Amino acid sequence: MDAATLELRNVSKQYPGAAAPAIADLSLEVEAGEICVLVGPSGCGKTTAMRLINRMIELTGGEILLDGTSVHSRKPSELRRDIGYAIQQIGLFPHQTIAQNIATVPKLLGWDKARCTNRVEELMELIGLPQEMAERFPAQLSGGQRQRVGVARALAADPPLMLMDEPFGAVDPINRERLQNEFLRLQAQVRKTIVFVTHDIDEAIKMGDRIAVLKEGGVLAQFATPAELLMAPADDFVEDFVGADRALKRLALERVRDIELWPARMVQVGDPNVKARELAAQSPTGHVLLVDEGSRPLAWLNERDLSFDKVGPHKGRVASVEVDDLLRDALSDLLQDQVLYGVAVDAEGRVAGILSVEIIAQFLGDQGPGHIEEAAAAADRIA
Ligand SMILES: Nc1ncnc2c1ncn2[C@@H]1O[C@H](COP(=O)(O)OP(=O)(O)OP(=O)(O)O)[C@@H](O)[C@H]1O
Ligand SMILES: [Mg+2]
Missing domain, CATH: 3.40.50.300 (P-loop containing nucleotide triphosphate hydrolases)
Known part of the structure; x- marks a missing residue:
């Protein structure tokens, strides 16, 4: 019926x-x-x-x-x-x-x-x-x-x-x-x-x-x-x-894919460094993300890594969260990794965007002033 x-x-x-x-x-x-x-x-x-x-x-x-x-x-x-x-x-x-x-x-x-x-x-x-x-x-x-x-x-x-x-x-x-x-x-x-x-x-x-x-x-x-x-x-x-x-409860309601992520500035091995530096300048983190042919993250690159002609191979640790993760769990992962941002990847491991503590604070901030404190308090509670 x-x-x-x-x-x-x-x-x-x-x-x-x-x-x-x-x-x-x-x-x-x-x-x-x-x-x-x-x-x-x-x-x-x-x-x-x-x-x-x-x-x-x-x-x-x-x-x-x-x-x-x-x-x-x-x-x-x-x-x-x-x-x-x-x-x-x-x-x-x-x-x-x-x-x-x-x-x-x-x-x-x-x-x-x-x-x-x-x-x-x-x-x-x-x-x-x-x-x-x-x-x-x-x-x-x-x-x-x-x-x-x-x-x-x-x-x-x-x-x-x-x-x-x-x-x-x-x-x-x-x-x-x-x-x-x-x-x-x-x-x-x-x-x-x-x-x-x-x-x-x-x-x-x-x-x-x-x-x-x-x-x-x-x-x-x-x-x-x-x-x-x-x-x-x-x-x-x-x-x-x-x-x-x-604040913490709200984070348990939404998933990473539900909020607007920062766009990832991505480069691959062999890309010209001029382009990479340009992208780094546009990036809110000041870094570009090195990815493989399948758009899977390999390393964060900074100015120093971009001093040659072309982007070379690098291997680093990239903190990542999944788009299906609850925001609460994603935040907890970032805090445990002691990073302010991480790469959001889909089920196939492809880059979907960048999730940062700042984005989460902004998301909570839609409810008015005091949001940063709330995010911090939420983070404290999780950590
Ligand atoms: N058969 C009844 N005769 C007189 N008063 C009643 C009767 N049943 C409930 N009440 C009163 O009506 C009010 C609402 O009761 P109700 O059982 O709907 O509460 P409730 O929200 O379900 O509470 P709880 O969370 O404890 O189950 C209470 O003050 C209760 O004492
Ligand atoms: Mg009842």
């Missing part, structure tokens, strides 16, 4: 007897196929928002539209078949096997046995669990494996919308990272619309196409892409929430 759009319009929820609304007036739009992360402190209304979407609880005011249709115009039981729900603390049925757990919604939908079995096999494969585990009970799996089963169960009927409430909350950091990566890979294949709750800002930045930062009462402090959030937090609350090391 295709992904659905989701829209919350002036949504409010007051629990009976509560002094203040859990959600006062929340509006946001999620595009089809996007992961929208809800993030915010405990009690700010994240789980409430999720349960309003699939009508486990009812709205006090406002509207929720799934693919343009109000969820209120639909029967809750029927609505929930269009919405996969993976909840905080997993929530598998302990007395049912993994296969039975995964097939919960397909069975409700009246799929025949063969179709359910096929789907279970397919999903076990998708979440990377061996088929033989299908006959086990939840207690016979590790916490991380159970989480994956929870995701599989939510995906089982191929719903256009998935709600995931801290799906990886109960997992240790290493397995959590593995699950996050697997999940992103999975999402690249299935392209669901996903509302993903976490109170971990790093998880939000990693998983979200967009992030909704909520304050108490479900107040939307900011709704933005991870990069925007890190670049321009809307207020002190968001800035605090995002954390002091937001």
Whole structure:
């Protein structure tokens, strides 16, 4: 089934007897196929928002539209078949096997046995669990494996919308990272619309196409892409929430190929030195880069190396980074090599441009003054 759009319009929820609304007036739009992360402190209304979407609880005011249709115009039981729900603390049925757990919604939908079995096999494969585990009970799996089963169960009927409430909350950091990566890979294949709750800002930045930062009462402090959030937090609350090391976090979001590199001034053995000196003069580093016939870097050449008629053979150490590297890792490599710039190469080792600490500082500087300090602080933290 295709992904659905989701829209919350002036949504409010007051629990009976509560002094203040859990959600006062929340509006946001999620595009089809996007992961929208809800993030915010405990009690700010994240789980409430999720349960309003699939009508486990009812709205006090406002509207929720799934693919343009109000969820209120639909029967809750029927609505929930269009919405996969993976909840905080997993929530598998302990007395049912993994296969039975995964097939919960397909069975409700009246799929025949063969179709359910096929789907279970397919999903076990998708979440990377061996088929033989299908006959086990939840207690016979590790916490991380159970989480994956929870995701599989939510995906089982191929719903256009998935709600995931801290799906990886109960997992240790290493397995959590593995699950996050697997999940992103999975999402690249299935392209669901996903509302993903976490109170971990790093998880939000990693998983979200967009992030909704909520304050108490479900107040939307900011709704933005991870990069925007890190670049321009809307207020002190968001800035605090995002954390002091937001420069570093931004560097973990972008890759070397995403930023404008300095052009490399390249020469080959046999080129006239006049030309090489001209190029060196144009270069921001004052050097030219000697490359082989395949445009692979061999050495940096300075004035002294260019005193003869023609460029001769040289062999030096050239610090290099890959265009697919995260900026954070590339910066870390430069700092470890104790150089201010390095050659960015593609997967074949060909020169793509020059990456420098200065470029990275400039990149961070797009967010306003103080960037150099931030880059330096980020560098310190990495080094
Ligand atoms: N059934 C309920 N009856 C009354 N109040 C409730 C109920 N469920 C939640 N609340 C209150 O509504 C507010 C929002 O709760 P919610 O569970 O949505 O928070 P949350 O953002 O998911 O928090 P956490 O990160 O701790 O899971 C809290 O103040 C909570 O105490
Ligand atoms: Mg919650």
